[in-house]
Amino acid sequence: MYKIDQEKCIGCGMCVSVCPYGAIKIGTDGKAIIDQKKCQQCGKCAPICPMQVIKLIK
């Protein structure tokens, strides 16, 4: 599954815009979070992140 390292996320919102399934939200702490129930593992979010903090974890 795809996971965001929230410590390094700058909350830019790029991943939110690119996710075709609306699975990413910016939380109240200003960090992005993936709703694993909505994520379809398409992988579009990972390369768009300027901080490269979205990783595929097995």
Ligand code: SF4
């Ligand atoms: S892998 Fe695809 S569906 Fe899952 S959060 Fe990233 S862009 Fe959205």
Ligand code: SF4
């Ligand atoms: S694109 Fe990366 S830095 Fe920007 S909100 Fe998403 S996870 Fe955070």
